[in-house]
Amino acid sequence: MSHCAVCGATLDDAGFVQEYWVGDDRQFLCWCAACGAMSTVVLTAAVVSHEPEH
Ligand SMILES: [Zn+2]
Numbered sequence: 394m395s396h397c398a399v400c401g402a403t404l405d406d407a408g409f410v411q412e413y414w415v416g417d418d419r420q421f422l423c424w425c426a427a428c429g430a431m432s433t434v435v436l437t438a439a440v441v442s443h444e445p446e447h
Pocket residue numbers: 397398399400401402425426427428429430
């Protein structure tokens with residue numbers, strides 16, 4: 394899904410991801426178990442709206 398911006402390790406199984414909303418933006422707070430770095434991935438409302446609705 395995503396990779397650590399610091400060491401490049403995959404965050405799929407080794408990292409911690411917390412999903413939350415800030416206004417209309419969807420944000421993922423990621424923690425890398427390999428190097429301990431934290432990063433935030435932001436999906437804006439415009440990006441989220443591209444997902445098909447069922
Ligand atoms: Zn890392």
